[in-house]
Amino acid sequence: CEDSGQVLWEDYWVLSPGELASKFTSHTKAIILNTPNNPLGKVYNQEELQMIADLCVKHDVLCISDEVYEWLTYDGAKHVKIASLPGMWERTITIGSAGKSFSATGWKVGWAMGSGHILKHLKTVHQNSVYLCATAAQEAVAHGFQREFEQFGKPESYFLQLPAKLQVKRQKLAQCLKNVGLQPIMPEGGYFMMADISTIKADVPDSTGNDEPYDYRFVKWLIKNKGLATIPVSAFYSPEHCKDFQNYIRFCFIKEDSTLNAAEKILREWSESK
Structure with missing residues (x-):
């Protein structure tokens, strides 16, 4: 990094x-x-x-x-x-x-x-x-x-307009994540962004005997305590590999600016409270 x-x-x-x-x-x-x-x-x-x-x-x-x-x-x-x-x-x-x-x-x-x-x-x-x-x-x-x-190839093309619009949203989300101590993995394509949560301190409950991956527990904690919904990345992997990716969560940035602004506010307040 x-x-x-x-x-x-x-x-x-x-x-x-x-x-x-x-x-x-x-x-x-x-x-x-x-x-x-x-x-x-x-x-x-x-x-x-x-x-x-x-x-x-x-x-x-x-x-x-x-x-x-x-x-x-x-x-x-x-x-x-x-x-x-x-x-x-x-x-x-x-x-x-x-x-x-x-x-x-x-x-x-x-x-x-x-x-x-x-x-x-x-x-x-x-x-x-x-x-x-x-x-x-x-x-x-x-x-x-x-x-x-x-x-095609003209400024009016939706295939050109959409990525240009999303690139701005991508940068906005990445900066928000960095500000709160998360480590974003800048995507080269698509409209999702993974973030490494291994360096951030949160009062995430221990697994309750069902061996639930850490990212699942972190996502539930984030929703309950901060009102921000994300996806646990280990869900994308087979059982033998999911434990290797339980320190990552996935955000989506193809959202209305109002939604991204609300997420930014949540992350900013979280950062200031630490």
């Missing part, structure tokens, strides 16, 4: 090539990739994606790539579709979401892109599980894409 409290990406949160390669065996059928990532906010660069792609090609593995935050990147981070790398189009399913691209989460409209020989099987699964989604919502998303196609 720097003195500013900001965690450096080059020192943390990077894939280990050797460890990743060791997970691929003759039994490996698919890998799930999420970039920009939730909850971390990491945007995988082309070199990292190429490393993953090489392993997929070598072991003939399908890549399911969750790229729903593709338009939400900051500080010059560039989103690269792994399907665009050599040998990956024919083995990649790319997932998108209108809820993230057009800020229409309640519509529950998404899409999958990929080679026909893969998608024909996905269509069968889709038709026999969710079957369809509302026609009106699909039509609205189509109009959204048509408008973005016409405005």
Whole structure:
């Protein structure tokens, strides 16, 4: 960490090539990739994606790539579709979401892109599980894409306006967290921000015999005592790994300014009371 409290990406949160390669065996059928990532906010660069792609090609593995935050990147981070790398189009399913691209989460409209020989099987699964989604919502998303196609690269483009607006909110939240003694991990993409809570003192109750992770207890304490809701990061991990991440919580900064101001007030008063 720097003195500013900001965690450096080059020192943390990077894939280990050797460890990743060791997970691929003759039994490996698919890998799930999420970039920009939730909850971390990491945007995988082309070199990292190429490393993953090489392993997929070598072991003939399908890549399911969750790229729903593709338009939400900051500080010059560039989103690269792994399907665009050599040998990956024919083995990649790319997932998108209108809820993230057009800020229409309640519509529950998404899409999958990929080679026909893969998608024909996905269509069968889709038709026999969710079957369809509302026609009106699909039509609205189509109009959204048509408008973005016409405005693409121009200041009027929503895909440019949204990340510019969120970058300001991101900086605001990060500063609030630093002021109260939390260590924010600046996201390169998405609209969530993780924070290290290991250095902050709080009267968090001990586990009541159920071995509840510390971040769960901290989040409950924060809601009850400060009126601020966050997410425990260990919830994103499997049981064998969740204990390694119980000193992190996740904040959301795609909020109205009034909500962020209220959170800032809570954090400021908490800092002044310590």
